[in-house]
Amino acid sequence: MDKFRKCFLSFFCDRLNTEMEAAAFSVDDFGFTFLEEGFSARDVVEQKINESSMSDDKDAFFVADLGDVLKKHLRWVRAMPRVTPFYAVKCNNSRAVVMTLASLGAGFDCASKTEIEMVRSLGVDPSRIIYANPCKQLSQIKYAAAQKVQMMTFDSEVELMKVARCHNDAKLVLRIATDDSKAVCRLSVKFGATLKASRLLLEQAKDLGLDVIGVSFHVGSGCTDSSTYVQAISDARCVFDMGAELGFNMTLLDIGGGFPGSEDVKLKFEEITGVINPALDKYFPADCGVRIIAEPGRYYVASAFMLAVNIIAKKVIMKEDPSSDDEDDGNYDRTLMYYVNDGVYGSFNCIQYDHAVVQPILHKKPKPDEHMFPCSIWGPTCDGLDRILEQCQLPDLQLGDWLLFDNMGAYTVAASSTFNGFERPDIHYVMSRSSWQVLQQIRTQGPPSLLEESCPSGMPACCGRESSLELPAKPCSARVL
Numbered sequence: 445m446d447k448f449r450k451c452f453l454s455f456f457c458d459r460l461n462t463e464m465e466a467a468a469f470s471v472d473d474f475g476f477t478f479l480e481e482g483f484s485a486r487d488v489v490e491q492k493i494n495e496s497s498m499s500d501d502k503d504a505f506f507v508a509d510l511g512d513v514l515k516k517h518l519r520w521v522r523a524m525p526r527v528t529p530f531y532a533v534k535c536n537n538s539r540a541v542v543m544t545l546a547s548l549g550a551g552f553d554c555a556s557k558t559e560i561e562m563v564r565s566l567g568v569d570p571s572r573i574i575y576a577n578p579c580k581q582l583s584q585i586k587y588a589a590a591q592k593v594q595m596m597t598f599d600s601e602v603e604l605m606k607v608a609r610c611h612n613d614a615k616l617v618l619r620i621a622t623d624d625s626k627a628v629c630r631l632s633v634k635f636g637a638t639l640k641a642s643r644l645l646l647e648q649a650k651d652l653g654l655d656v657i658g659v660s661f662h663v664g665s666g667c668t669d670s671s672t673y674v675q676a677i678s679d680a681r682c683v684f685d686m687g688a689e690l691g692f693n694m695t696l697l698d699i700g701g702g703f704p705g706s707e708d709v710k711l712k713f714e715e716i717t718g719v720i721n722p723a724l725d726k727y728f729p730a731d732c733g734v735r736i737i738a739e740p741g742r743y744y745v746a747s748a749f750m751l752a753v754n755i756i757a758k759k760v761i762m763k764e765d766p767s768s769d770d771e772d773d774g775n776y777d778r779t780l781m782y783y784v785n786d787g788v789y790g791s792f793n794c795i796q797y798d799h800a801v802v803q804p805i806l807h808k809k810p811k812p813d814e815h816m817f818p819c820s821i822w823g824p825t826c827d828g829l830d831r832i833l834e835q836c837q838l839p840d841l842q843l844g845d846w847l848l849f850d851n852m853g854a855y856t857v858a859a860s861s862t863f864n865g866f867e868r869p870d871i872h873y874v875m876s877r878s879s880w881q882v883l884q885q886i887r888t889q890g891p892p893s894l895l896e897e898s899c900p901s902g903m904p905a906c907c908g909r910e911s912s913l914e915l916p917a918k919p920c921s922a923r924v925l
C-alpha cells in the first residue's frame with residue numbers, strides 16, 4: 445500500500461470512528477434557499493437588488509454561499525489529509541455556517557461558554573470541541589466540565605491552578621508562542637509560552653496531577669510566512685519530548701489557524717500546506733501515535749460571504765483652486781464622498797480589528813469611457829472614524845446605487861455592532877443542489893476518496909478552488925463583475 449493511500453485510509457477511518465456522528469439537519473434548519481441550476485450567489489445578489497428597486501427598502505445585505513464552505517472543506521481534506529479541522533467559531537458564528545461544518549464532521553475551536561453552548565446545541569459531541577482560549581473565566585471552565593468538554597488550552601500556572609480546582613477530567617493542551625511577526629494579526633504577544641516556560645509549566649502540571657495531552661500554537665491570523673509553521677512544529681516536537689521525559693503521554697498536536705480564506709493573498713493555501721505536510725511527516729510521522737488538528741477560521745468563511753451596500757448620501761467636494769488642475773473641464777475638479785448603509789461599526793469592523801483592505805465592486809457596469817473620480821466611502825454612523833475607504837476611484841454614482849464587497853465572511857458579522865441604532869445586514873444563505881447532495885453524502889459516508897482525481901458527483905471540476913483575484917492597488921479602483 446503506498447504512503448498516500450495509507451495516509452488517506454487512516455484519516456478516513458479516524459473520521460468515521462470518532463467524528464462522523466454528524467447530525468442530520470434539514471434545509472429549513474439551515475435556512476438557506478437552493479441555487480437553481482446555472483445560478484451563482486452573485487446572481488442572487490442581483491435578484492435581491494432588482495427586488496429592492498421597487499421599494500425604498502434598500503438595506504445592506506449579505507449573500508452567503510454555504511456550498512463555498514463545503515468546497516473549502518474538500519480542499520482542506522485534499523491538501524492536508526492528516527489534519528482534522530476544528531473550525532474557529534469566533535471567526536463567523538453564523539448558525540448556518542456552524543451547522544454546515546457540523547454536518548461535515550468538523551470539530552470546533554470554542555473560545556467561550558457561549559460558543560460551546562451554540563456548538564453543543566447543534567448536537568456536536570464534546571469530544572469534537574477544543575476550548576482553545578488559554579485564559580478562561582473560572583465559571584466558564586466549570587461550564588465546560590459540566591458539558592464534558594475536556595480538551596482545553598493553557599499557557600500559565602494560574603490557568604493550571606484554575607483547571608485543577610474545577611475540572612478533574614481536563615485534557616490540557618499547552619499553547620506555545622510562535623514568531624508571528626510577519627502575520628497580519630499577531631497573537632503570540634498575548635498568548636503562548638516560551639520553550640523555557642513550557643518545561644516549568646509541564647512540571648507544575650505534573651505536580652498538580654493534571655493530564656497534558658498535547659501542544660497547540662497559532663502562527664498569527666493572516667500568516668505571510670510559511671516557515672513560521674515549520675519552526676512552530678519543530679518547537680512543538682521539543683515540548684512533546686519534554687513531556688515524555690516528565691512521564692506525560694502526549695498525543696495531540698494542534699497547529700492552529702492562520703490559513704488564507706481567499707485568493708487575494710501573497711501566500712496561497714496550498715503553498716502553506718506544501719510546507720506543513722513535510723514538516724509534520726518529519727517531526728510527527730504518521731505512525732507516531734499523535735493526532736493532528738488545526739483551528740482554521742478565515743479559511744472556511746472569508747470567500748463565502750458577499751456584502752451589498754446602498755449609497756444613502758453623497759457629497760460633491762469642489763477643489764478649492766480648480767486652476768491648479770491640469771484638466772480644466774468643470775467635471776474633473778471634484779472629489780466625491782459616498783455614504784453607505786453599513787460601516788466600520790457594522791460588517792466593516794474587519795478594517796479596524798482584522799486590518800482588512802476592502803475593495804468595492806460596481807454593481808452597475810460603467811460605460812467604457814465613463815470618467816472615474818477620486819472618492820471616499822463612509823459608513824452610516826455619526827462618527828468620523830466610520831470610514832470604509834479613504835481613497836478610491838469610482839464613477840459619478842447616484843443615491844440608491846449599490847456597491848458590492850466580496851470575501852466578507854471572516855471577522856465581519858461576528859464582531860459587528862448596532863452602534864447608532866443601525867441594524868446588522870440580513871444574511872441570505874444559498875447552496876446549490878449538487879453541494880447539498882455532496883454534503884449529505886459526506887455526512888453519512890465520510891469524506892470523498894482522496895484518491896479520486898475528479899471531484900465528487902455533482903461538484904464542478906474546479907471544486908475547492910476559486911478564481912484568482914488581484915490585490916487592490918492603492919488607491920484602489922472599483923471592480924466590475
Ligand SMILES: Cc1ncc(COP(=O)(O)O)c(C=O)c1O
Nearest residue numbers: 532665666701702739740741742
Ligand atoms: C486560538 C485561535 N485559534 C484559531 C483562530 C483562527 O485563526 P484564523 O482565522 O487565522 O484561521 C484564532 C484567531 O484569532 C485564535 O485566536
